[in-house]
Amino acid sequence: MVGLRDLATKTGGVSEASDLIRFENVGLRYGMGPEVVRDLTFDVARKSFQFLTGPSGAGKTTLIRLFFLALRPTRGLISVFGREVNGLAKSELFSLRRRIGVVFQDFRLLDHLTTFENVALPLRVLGREEASYRADVVELLRWVGLGDRVHALPPVLSGGEKQRAAIARALITRPEMLLADEPTGNVDPPLARRLMRLFVELNRLGTSVVIATHDINLMNQFDARRLVLEDGRLTIYD
């Protein structure tokens, strides 16, 4: 741990080129309710690795949703890949979203599609022919240890296998950033460590990684930046 810095008072200083995501005084409220997150000012650099943590209900999932543009802030500025999110056309929003891989705690796999089809979904959405990506998908499935589950449907996969399938789907388009919401929440400690090694390896290969977790033990095993959300406010431990 290098030190503590409250980024609510941060005024910038990181060059544009190194930022994947930049938040400036961002706040979000649902309807007329209180702000779920407020005064968020920070950035996520290219090829960086960070944990996003905080107690349940602190706004981690909301922040993840803001990251991949599923929500728009009610105040402040968010720029993703150098593009201002406010006023972005819907088609531009989707093209930015394709550069971000997301892994949800509940996996969000489609039960009627095989592991192969689930993982290949982002490529299919891009309009690519199956022949052009078949080998890549099978190779990625082998890499995450699902080489023998290519044709299995999600309902017959174990929690860990589903998790790895969700991770493979998030990675298949080689995103510049990976967001993972409680990726180790449903797996036992050895598998959690294995998945974490997978994320570290990805980061080494050049992908920015943000992992939302409240597992202190897991975070203590890795020396990485921590974004701590509490009552909607963010504190950063570099």
Next chain:
Amino acid sequence: MTDGELAHKIQVAAFRRQSRQAARRQNQLVPENTVAGNALTIVIAIMSFLACLTLGAVTLVRDASRDWQQDVQREITIQVRPIDGTDIAAETATAAAVARDTPGVVGVEVLDERENARLLEPWLGTGLDLNDLPVPRLVVVRIADPSTVDLVELRDRLGQRVKGASIDDHRVWASRLQSMANATVFAGLAILGLVFLATILSVVFATRGAMATNSVVVSVLHLVGAEDGFIAREFQRHFLLLGLRGGLVGAAAAALIFAILGFLVIPTIAGSEGEQVSALFGHFAVGPIGYFGALGIAFLIAVMTALTSRLTVYRYLADED
């Protein structure tokens, strides 16, 4: 064969079976059983059937009305009233001669006493001597093309040369027939419109239901960066096939009904009733327009179903935002 070999063979067979199943299910991002498939197919088939029957009825009435009008307009009647001091037979012959000299006339027939008596038989009974009664004589004039005959000029010449002559060109009757036929056609088209509207509304409800059932699929597709157009295409593909299936079933059933009616109905109505039916409806046969129209309606309904589902998906996604 050892246990190991057997297990390996079973594994290989299972893998092949899974591959085949996966290949069959390709391109189905929206699971088929989550679209209210069978119920909607039946609704669309019924709508298509009703639309095709309506179209058949409309073409039947329109064809019959066209035939009536052509028949009626190809014939005019000159009536020569008996006037004291004139020889009605000579006047009738002059009227026939004047008609014969008119360009465009292809046939002139003077109804003789016997035919006149037969026309009056329902009112005056049999054994009638027309010479005792002031009954007008009729000259039936057949014309090839109603537009080439100058009726005004014929009327003038008859007025000059024949005393008591008048022309009846059946225009009033023809126009009444035409307005009746037009009203029937209009009613038919209104029914077609209502059937199409009901089909569209059924598809809107079914699409919204399918979208709600597949909200997970929609959210995952959005998650992996699918644009609304991609999602709409996935739903539209389902509904196009479903609409085509329902539309064709309905159209085929309607075509079968047309064929059965064409073959069976007329021969079973014997005698004068049959003549009346065929006078009104021709041979009660739906022409090629009816059959091709039914096919057209099937495709129209399929396209309408697909487009409706596409627009509904766009609206649904816009509402979600």
